[in-house]
Amino acid sequence: MEQRISLVTLGVEDLARARRFYERLGWHTNARPEDDVVFFQAGGMVLALWGREQLAADSGVEDRGGFGGVTLAHNVRSPAEVDRVMEEARSAGASITREVGETFWGGYSGAFADPDGHPWEVAHNPRWTLEPDGAVRLAPNP
Amino acid sequence: MEQRISLVTLGVEDLARARRFYERLGWHTNARPEDDVVFFQAGGMVLALWGREQLAADSGVEDRGGFGGVTLAHNVRSPAEVDRVMEEARSAGASITREVGETFWGGYSGAFADPDGHPWEVAHNPRWTLEPDGAVRLAPNP
Numbered sequence: 532m533e534q535r536i537s538l539v540t541l542g543v544e545d546l547a548r549a550r551r552f553y554e555r556l557g558w559h560t561n562a563r564p565e566d567d568v569v570f571f572q573a574g575g576m577v578l579a580l581w582g583r584e585q586l587a588a589d590s591g592v593e594d595r596g597g598f599g600g601v602t603l604a605h606n607v608r609s610p611a612e613v614d615r616v617m618e619e620a621r622s623a624g625a626s627i628t629r630e631v632g633e634t635f636w637g638g639y640s641g642a643f644a645d646p647d648g649h650p651w652e653v654a655h656n657p658r659w660t661l662e663p664d665g666a667v668r669l670a671p672n673p
Numbered sequence: 674m675e676q677r678i679s680l681v682t683l684g685v686e687d688l689a690r691a692r693r694f695y696e697r698l699g700w701h702t703n704a705r706p707e708d709d710v711v712f713f714q715a716g717g718m719v720l721a722l723w724g725r726e727q728l729a730a731d732s733g734v735e736d737r738g739g740f741g742g743v744t745l746a747h748n749v750r751s752p753a754e755v756d757r758v759m760e761e762a763r764s765a766g767a768s769i770t771r772e773v774g775e776t777f778w779g780g781y782s783g784a785f786a787d788p789d790g791h792p793w794e795v796a797h798n799p800r801w802t803l804e805p806d807g808a809v810r811l812a813p814n815p
Contacts, residue, residue: 532762533807534715536745537747538748538796538809540746557676572676575717575718575807576718586742590784590786590794591769591792592786593740594739594740598737600685600728600729602681602728619674628733629731629732650734652732661679669714669719
């Protein structure tokens, strides 16, 4: 199995609402209004929004609701950019689940939840350099 | 907010067990045995394994256990490769949550759950061409 993820699908309750939230964050999709799944290009992969019930059934898992132990992160190039993106998220209607501040691992970050409760950390990690297209490459050796 | 994901963190109960599972799938990490978070390069982003309790606290969300409406997908270049990767997952100790077969959207896929129940779909989508490095690029216009 190659070491990569092609797609992260977030199960949502109201597709139009979820789509609107990501669009308010400045994301663009070519999905048509009637599509029942919304794909966003996200770097070299895809973020999809789909009905949560359908996603659970399709994944062959039971869903009792709530958080499932998965957090997405969006790394940026400076602490100031963390502040800016967190403000964008707040304006787009996110719940701020952790206000920005210095972290125990030596970075600076905050966290928000999208309208379906999916958490995102917005982080500046001084030890990770982002490539011009935003890709993160870990050092080949520690 | 740029249209990309830097990191997907999976909350796990037993870090050594989770790490071993992804290593059995053929993934490589430079994490040291004593590290409390395990990072895997995954294309232009990173997959992290971290204690689920710590992840929930750090994300500022409540965790009542179970699935949380997030499924990862690994797209491959042919139906035969779906079969092969699903067999690798089975051998690595995954639970098969959906056996391989043709899908309602015209592709071929199966799904498995890792030892912490995080579901992955392994899919061939004849409408998506993978780049040589495995990246997925949606058509700029529908």
